[in-house]
Amino acid sequence: MTEFATFGCEACCAEDALVAREHHHSYSGVRIEKMIQDDSHFIVSVKRCELCSQAFVSVFTEYVDWAASNDAQYRTVLPVTDAEAADLMEGRLTPHQAGALGRGRRYLQSDWPSDADDPTVYWSGGVFEVREGY
Template identity: 35%
Template sequence: MKQPIQCELWEKPELARLPIRECFELLETIAYESHHWRYLLRCRECGQLYFFEFLEFIDWKHGNDPQYSTYIPVETAEEIEILKSTSPGQLLLFYPRLQIDRPSDAKSPSVSWIGKDEDLPHPPTLPSRLVAFVRRWLFASIRVFRAGRS
């Protein structure tokens, strides 16, 4: 995955806070559930493709549901297929990616590129402990998500 330097979002990531239809054309709905969406999007300005995910966890106690959106620039059908087969936690291994995170205690979402300015290792070289942590986090999150739905 390459840095989308031609895309306006690269320099103005806050534009991703606008409604999706204002900045992007929907090319494919990969998943659509009430708290989990996955789309293939095309930037209306430059044509850059993005794999998009929205994930929301229900905060039954306080009602301030944490929400997380991820935009990963893609170029090839192979990249798209790889991302389609990943779990939400596994998406954190790919970059560059644009993250919009609103934890339950945040007053407003944070918007930032991961992998823009950092010298990050290629995902296959990540320590196995990190991969194991992400997997544990993912499975715990899924259990919490499913428990809240029943």
């Protein structure tokens, strides 16, 4: 994806989205630097890669499936600059404004709708909407 600005290392921003997701989910891969919002259906945090120190904003949204109890879950992991990470952690940039940072960058997306057996994991790019779950 050469049209996007380059961030991170071969582990946290691996070309294969599944490899990158595995690194982000491993205990030694990416650590939480600061929890920005921690609600039951909406979690936003700033994370940092243990290998290259790349900062990320992670946005998790869950929608309760009241009928079948199979809640839809969506996660976006966007690389951010150190200045943007600081702005998020200090409240100068709200979680809902984070989606605008996606312009010109690729981000790791995991979509797990209620009717799917497994999540779809892929790289995407561009501005994205940050919404709270319910």
